Amino acid sequence: EAGVAQSPRYKIIEKRQSVAFWCNPISGHAxxxxxxxxxxxxxxxxxxxxxxxxVDDSQLPKDRFSAERLKGVDSTxxxxxxxxxxxxxxxxxxxxxxxxxxxxxxxxxxxxxxL
Amino acid sequence: QQQVKQSPQSLIVQKGGISIINCAxxxxxxxxxxxxxxxxxxxxxxxxxxxxDVSEKKEGRFTISFNKSAKQFSLHIMDxxxxxxxxxxxxxxxxxxxxxxxxxxxxxxxxP
Numbered sequence: 001e002a003g004v005a006q007s008p009r010y011k012i013i014e015k016r017q018s019v020a021f022w023c024n025p026i027s028g029h030a031x032x033x034x035x036x037x038x039x040x041x042x043x044x045x046x047x048x049x050x051x052x053x054x055v056d057d058s059q060l061p062k063d064r065f066s067a068e069r070l071k072g073v074d075s076t077x078x079x080x081x082x083x084x085x086x087x088x089x090x091x092x093x094x095x096x097x098x099x100x101x102x103x104x105x106x107x108x109x110x111x112x113x114x115l
Numbered sequence: 116q117q118q119v120k121q122s123p124q125s126l127i128v129q130k131g132g133i134s135i136i137n138c139a140x141x142x143x144x145x146x147x148x149x150x151x152x153x154x155x156x157x158x159x160x161x162x163x164x165x166x167x168d169v170s171e172k173k174e175g176r177f178t179i180s181f182n183k184s185a186k187q188f189s190l191h192i193m194d195x196x197x198x199x200x201x202x203x204x205x206x207x208x209x210x211x212x213x214x215x216x217x218x219x220x221x222x223x224x225x226x227p
Contacts, residue, residue, distance in 0.1 A: 004158070031213060033214060040219070040220070041219055041220065042119075042121070042204050042206075042217030042218050042219050042220050043159065043204070043215075043217045044217070045214050045215070045216075048213070048214050050213075055213070056214065091158055091159075093158070095213070098208075098213045098214075099210075099211070099213060102147050102149060102161075102164055102208070103149075103161045103164075104159075104161070104215060106158025106159050106160065107158050108156065108157055108158050109157075109158055
């Protein structure tokens with residue numbers, strides 16, 4: 001079974017530029033998450049989708065971050081304009097039935113460096 | 116605010132020793148407590164998990180101990196091996212939330 005796919009793996013941009021990350025979850029997983037992992041910290045939830053609807057985006061800095069999951073499969077996370085403090089690894093995760101399995105499956109992440 | 120507090124930040128253990136990582140939480144609505152293991156350049160992966168109806172869960176060399184009254188839980192790695200060297204995250208979730216709050220992580224190094 002293929003895992004969660006993310007791209008690009010690495011991205012370096014100047015502050016105030018924009019960047020987009022792509023995620024393809026495990027086939028059949030209805031729930032998709034974007035987490036931000038700053039160096040030395042645990043992952044922090046940015047946004048959670050159930051199919052193509054947003055379940056929780058309370059921690060998403062909406063003035064600069066946006067995310068979509070138009071067809072209930074792939075998702076993109078965009079940052080515009082980027083700030084220095086956005087340097088982090090952006091992890092995408094998916095879940096088939098978290099309420100019963102309690103398991104999130106993570107991709108390898110997209111590492112963003114903002115200069 | 117940090118929903119789950121984890122310690123220590125880093126841990127060095129000799130091969131064959133016991134590694135112990137501790138976590139504490141405040142939200143009494145939490146009812147699911149997993150541990151995730153993360154190797155460099157990889158995403159976290161579920162290692163072991165417990166629900167508060169039991170005080171201990173063991174899977175191979177990995178054991179979770181859970182103290183509901185103290186709102187604390189810990190991961191014990193018996194007979195630690197160099198291959199266990201990774202960052203470990205505790206996490207918590209409440210019924211219906213369908214997402215996880217992670218601790219700050221513990222970098223474990225097992226010396227051969």
